[in-house]
Amino acid sequence: MTEPQRWTPETEPQEVIWWALKAHPDLLMTSAFNLNGTVLLDLAAKAGYLGEVVFVDTGYHFPQTLQTRDTLIQGYPQLNFVTLSAHQPEEIWGQEQYRSDPDDCCAVRKVAPLQNYLAEKSPSALLNARSRDQAQTRSEVGFLEPGKHLRVNPLAYWTRQRLEAYAIAENLPVNPLYWSGFLSIGCWPCTRAVRPGENARAGRWADQGKTECGLWVGEKAL
Numbered sequence: 001m002t003e004p005q006r007w008t009p010e011t012e013p014q015e016v017i018w019w020a021l022k023a024h025p026d027l028l029m030t031s032a033f034n035l036n037g038t039v040l041l042d043l044a045a046k047a048g049y050l051g052e053v054v055f056v057d058t059g060y061h062f063p064q065t066l067q068t069r070d071t072l073i074q075g076y077p078q079l080n081f082v083t084l085s086a087h088q089p090e091e092i093w094g095q096e097q098y099r100s101d102p103d104d105c106c107a108v109r110k111v112a113p114l115q116n117y118l119a120e121k122s123p124s125a126l127l128n129a130r131s132r133d134q135a136q137t138r139s140e141v142g143f144l145e146p147g148k149h150l151r152v153n154p155l156a157y158w159t160r161q162r163l164e165a166y167a168i169a170e171n172l173p174v175n176p177l178y179w180s181g182f183l184s185i186g187c188w189p190c191t192r193a194v195r196p197g198e199n200a201r202a203g204r205w206a207d208q209g210k211t212e213c214g215l216w217v218g219e220k221a222l
């Protein structure tokens with residue numbers, strides 16, 4: 001196991017995970033069960049991670065995403081899968097808030113449930129699956145990001161091609177939508193397949209002037 005000061009972009013994700021497990025025994029993993037999340041889950045489990053895998057159910061996930069979660073639950077019984085739900089009043093739930101105010105929709109359905117959970121658990125570090133080539137907004141993601149909770153990003157330098165190769169080699173149960181062009185998968189009202197030449201997250205909030213849900217951005221970062 002190497003220390004962070006010796007890491008380079010070529011450092012393998014396993015090295016980063018091993019360090020995180022030792023330096024932060026209360027490490028907590030969040031996941032949306034997309035390609036990156038599934039690869040990280042497998043790498044973490046093989047490195048000895050035995051903690052929680054926290055997923056936020058906004059109420060708008062594709063059935064394939066929920067099925068992928070359930071398949072992973074079966075495949076990794078040593079992990080503790082936690083599903084958080086957005087508790088929204090019925091009168092707001094039915095108003096297609098994702099059309100009128102997607103920022104607020106994400107804030108109440110995605111950010112708030114996770115913020116509240118993390119405030120309660122207060123882990124010193126979070127294991128996160130973002131990588132640089134997912135989008136311009138993620139082009140400077142590094143292995144470690146300081147914050148209220150240190151964010152550990154073992155896949156920061158892995159390309160999509162490398163992630164796919166790993167998933168195929170390890171026969172991982174990747175969300176089937178991924179192989180149909182949904183390179184980044186969020187809620188169904190706000191996700192479309194990516195077109196040739198677009199970045200992996202171009203299908204998220206397309207034409208809505210929005211690129212991130214707010215979980216991992218600037219001052220809103222958890």
Ligand code: SF4
Binds near residue numbers: 101106
């Ligand atoms: S991705 Fe869309 S539907 Fe999901 S919480 Fe955000 S705005 Fe709402």
